[in-house]
Amino acid sequence: MKNELPLVSIVCHTFNHEKYLEETIKGFLNQKVDFPIEIIIHDDASTDSTRAIINKYALEYPNLIKCIFQETNVYSKKINIWANYTFPSAEGKYIAICEGDDYWSDENKLQEQVNFLEQNDNFCICWTNYVTKTGNTYGESNLMVFDDYFKVDLNNIFDPYCTLTLTSVFRKDRLDLEKLNSLKHFKDNSLYLLLLKNGDGMFINKKTSVYRQHEGGVFSLKSYFFQQYSSYINIKELYDLDTDFQNENIKNTLRNLIRNAALDAVDIYFKNKSEFTKEMKGVIWKYFSSLSFKLKVRFIKLILKKMFKKK
Structure with a gap:
């Protein structure tokens, strides 16, 4: 042996x-x-x-x-x-x-x-x-x-x-x-x-x-925004690199990840602006830019609703 x-x-x-x-x-x-x-x-x-x-x-x-x-x-x-x-x-x-x-x-x-x-x-x-x-x-x-x-x-x-x-x-x-x-x-x-x-x-x-799951964990206790966006850029890199990964499942996964990250970033902005970062702002814009006109209107309404609710 x-x-x-x-x-x-x-x-x-x-x-x-x-x-x-x-x-x-x-x-x-x-x-x-x-x-x-x-x-x-x-x-x-x-x-x-x-x-x-x-x-x-x-x-x-x-x-x-x-x-x-x-x-x-x-x-x-x-x-x-x-x-x-x-x-x-x-x-x-x-x-x-x-x-x-x-x-x-x-x-x-x-x-x-x-x-x-x-x-x-x-x-x-x-x-x-x-x-x-x-x-x-x-x-x-x-x-x-x-x-x-x-x-x-x-x-x-x-x-x-x-x-x-x-x-x-x-x-x-x-x-x-x-x-x-x-x-x-x-x-x-x-x-x-x-x-x-x-x-x-x-x-x-x-x-x-x-x-x-503990405080010293590299990923398990990271913020929801971090988990979703890091997975997005990770998968997106391979999606852009190889057509074998450009199927509907991976496309849907990417859409869900960027949406989840953007919505969480919006929540962070209205809950605690001190935690809001330039990266989060960029993710919101990236998600917004990818939407159809109809979905852009819905997203703006969501932000306005949160804005007035906070006031």
Whole structure:
């Protein structure tokens, strides 16, 4: 087993995750699988004891855990960590992702997903359901899917939204790493779209993982405006880049995202002008400019209604 190449490379990105990382790593180690794995942990110059925790487990499992340590934070420099560090280091046929503040709760998670992908070559990625955790409180995911197995492709991804990175397992050879690295606005949606260009996805409606929502989270507790607009510019970049992504589903997704961001920006303007930014103003104008004359009139009426209501 020592010299056997891994079938699955587990990729974990960390930054100041000292409160959570041990539970994350234990979730990897507790997986019951009949194939070899490797665990790649990337620490992005944490300032707490995250690195010490990684080193402790790396010493205990030297043939299992690979460490990548940054001396300066590369995420803040908008460097694609997946494309430049962790994915190129992965030796497995499959890559599974879980950030250092989330964890896997089902010991059979990897085995079940890999079994599915091994038996279905036309599928390139597989997700599962999950639960959320805020403090000590658990909650349901907001994934509106009720089938046990739900096929995902470019014509239905995001409608309903049924993907989250901490549950994903995908075929490494189906990902265009060079294109991923070329993107200015990369995030998880970039990964999903690029993979689905080369195969289908499967959502297994089984809760296998825990998604933490906490103050230090990169995305989970960001404002609604930020979440909607960052997803818009992320998807729009790929939409403009490749005609394969220019279908009605992606068009509708983009329309919904820019509308949601613009309406939230309007609310922020009337509720708390000190939080209103030039970017929000630009989003409102971008959305308004895209509307038909009839919808422009409705949007203006909405703004006037909010204006007079405030007075």
